[in-house]
Amino acid sequence: MIDCKKFKKDFVAFLYGELKKSERELLKVHLDACPNCKRELEELKEIRKGAYVFQADIEKAVASVDWETLPMQITENVFKEEARVPRGSWLKKFSSFLFQPRLRPVYAGLLIGIVLGSLVTLMVLRTPVSIETKAEEFFAPLDFLEKVELEMARRDTLDYLDKSQYLILDFIQTPSEKSAELWQSEFTSQRARDLLAKKKYINPQLDKFQMAKAKAICDQIEFLFYELAQISVELSAEEIRKIQKMIKERQILLKISILKKELELSEV
């Protein structure tokens, strides 16, 4: 059975005379001993014989062609066809050179190069855009931002203390009789209002950074300005003197100076 399978593969080659002599002999021996294989080979032989029914058609067709004139006709047609693009023309030579099969790997390489090059160019050209986009957003560490806010709070407080100091000095140095007049002037009352507004602005900053001492002094100043803002013409010189005395007793100016010093030293 195994032998049959091995020999069957050679049946067609045997029929068409393509087996070596030794292989042919071996197959013949097997066929003599195996009726099944012999029958199968006979069937294949019939197929081959049957296929020869076309042989007559082929011979008839071959006989019907004028082989003497056909080459002339073919040549005529081919050269007429080729005349459209003259064979010796530079275009023909160039296209023949350009499209020769051995250049295919070169073209493949070129194509890959172009694709990769385009991708790289695209990436390079797109990079600045992405950097620009990032530049619009600013990212910084949290501790850095806190330091910035602290520094701003410090400067705002210093500014507030400076302006308050000048205003209080003006108040103290003005004789009590003229003080009411001074506080009723547009300029001074505006300065006081500005300082009261500024105090409201720096309050959250002082709270956030736990600047308790500065907050206490600033609160005192604020309170003082509230008092002064209420000064009217009817306020007696006595009362003004009382306030001036209070400022001195509480050493507000001194406290302001000390606090300013401290704040100046604690620059971030």
Added chain:
Amino acid sequence: MEGKRIVEKEDIYTLVEKIKEGDREAFMTVTSLYQKKVFLLAFSFFRNKEDALDIVQETFLRLYQKVYMFKSGKNFQNWLLQIAKNLCIDYYRKNYGKNKGWQSEKPIDEMNLTVQNEHDPLISSDLRGILSTCIKKLAEKQRMIFVMKQYNQLKYSEIAQILDISLGTAKSLHFKAVQNLRGLMAPYLGRQL
């Protein structure tokens, strides 16, 4: 004349070189030398004279256009038949592909195969029809190998070169082609033979 003429390798290489230079006479000589072989291949494949002649014309036109690709040392005949084979397949797909079939055929079951007489034109005509239909049913490569072997009497080594396959594959495909034909024709051969 041209079929029997023995062309030495050196001769054909010289002719090919001349064709590359556009030599009309050389081209005509090569055409007359190989026209019959190309015709035989195409006719075996299509069994139609007009189609076969179209293939011959187209093959030599293609030869002229692609001759610069031919390298000395290769087998010219196999190279040319390779062109013809490709054209046959393209032509077949274009003209006989899906739903187009060979026009002269009638259904196998309607054919009269009861009497065997190879010399009776009527009976031969029906057997031709049977074979034609069965060969058409073979896969493209099997069909090509079958006609090359059966009608062009090419060797396996030549077929392998033309079809660009190994010798073993050529043998195996031919074996399968004949086996498949046997399978397809078995019922009719059983009655006829």
